[in-house]
Each structure stands twice: as C-alpha cells, then as structure tokens.
Amino acid sequence: MNTIFRKSMLSVAGLAFAGGVLAGPIAAHAATPAVDAKPVAVAVQSAAPKPQGDQSHITLNDEQSANVKAIIAATKKAGLPERAAVISIATSLQESKLENLGHLGDMNDHDSLGLFQQRPSSGWGTPEQITDPAYSTTAFLKGLKQVDGWQDMPLTDAAQTVQVSAYPDAYAQWEQQATDLVGQYWNS
Secondary structure (H helix, E strand, O other), X not given: OHHHHHHHHHHHHHHHHHHXXXXXXXXXXXXXXXXXXXXXXXXXOOOOOOOOOOOOOOOOOHHHHHHHHHHHHHHHHOOOOHHHHHHHHHHHHHHHOOOOEOOOHHHOOOOOEEOOOEOHHHOOOOHHXXXXXXXXXXXXXXXXXXXXXXXXXXXXXXXXXHHOOOOOOHHHHHHHHXXXXXXXXXXX
C-alpha cells in the first residue's frame, strides 16, 4: 500500500509542477487578478483502490464469519498485507459465499471444493486439505504471490490470474464487502 500512496503523491506533485510551469507564465500576464479566488483542493488518491463496478453484499452467518477470520489469520501467518486478505475474501465470496463447500453432487463444478472451489484434480491438494480453511487460503495466497504486481492490479485481475474462472470479472462485485470485513476483523 505504501507503493500506491507514494505513486499517488508523486503523481499529484508532478501535476502541481506541470500546472505551475504551464499556468505560471500565463497567469502572470493576466490583466486583472481574481478578486474572489478560492484555493483549489488537490484530491489525493486513497491508498486502497476503489471497487470496480456494481457491488454485491450478503449477510454472513457464524460459519461464514469464522471463515473470514480464518482467511485473515492465514494471510497474517503468510506475512502478507491486508490487500491480500481483501483479494482472498472477495474471491471466496464469489466462489462459495464464504461457505466451505463439500462435494455438491450434480451441482458441483467438476471436483471443486472448499472456500475457493479448488480442485484436487488440478493439484490444489487433497479433498481434506482443500476443505480446511487455513490450508485452502494458504494455497490461494501461494498462487497470488506468484502473480507479478498483484498488489497494484485490480482485485478481479489478481483473483482471476490465480483462479482462472469462467467468469473473470465476477470477483470485482465483492471488493467493498471484502474490504469492510478486513477492516472489521484485521485487528481483532
């Protein structure tokens, strides 16, 4: 997040410099100064990216809240920042609504299981491992860490690079709720 903040500040400084260079000489030749001129505020971009598109929200039950806490704990244990937890939770909201899915019979997408609908046949782990929230989160985070620049890319791009979903843009709709949940539970 410090990188995003630093880039934002450098961008603002660059705009201010360019504005001064371009507007300075022109303003110096103005016939009359503005009497009621008010200072213009420069907006500084927040360190956290704004969610993309329409946002979805669900009310969580105790099991889902426990899974949020498990994702956050695994993220902290991996030494990753809050942004990784936001991406993980948004991904799990899309994949399973934060429910630890077992075999769903005919409703199952191939052999997808757990919070992230990871597949044993794709090398994510055994069914027992994938249905362990700590293990499945750690597996997701391992994939996320292999994505160059994941910290600065849109959430949906980072999640899609790890998950390879048939619906690549679907993760974005959960960014605000995931951000709120991380804000609520990160320090608890």
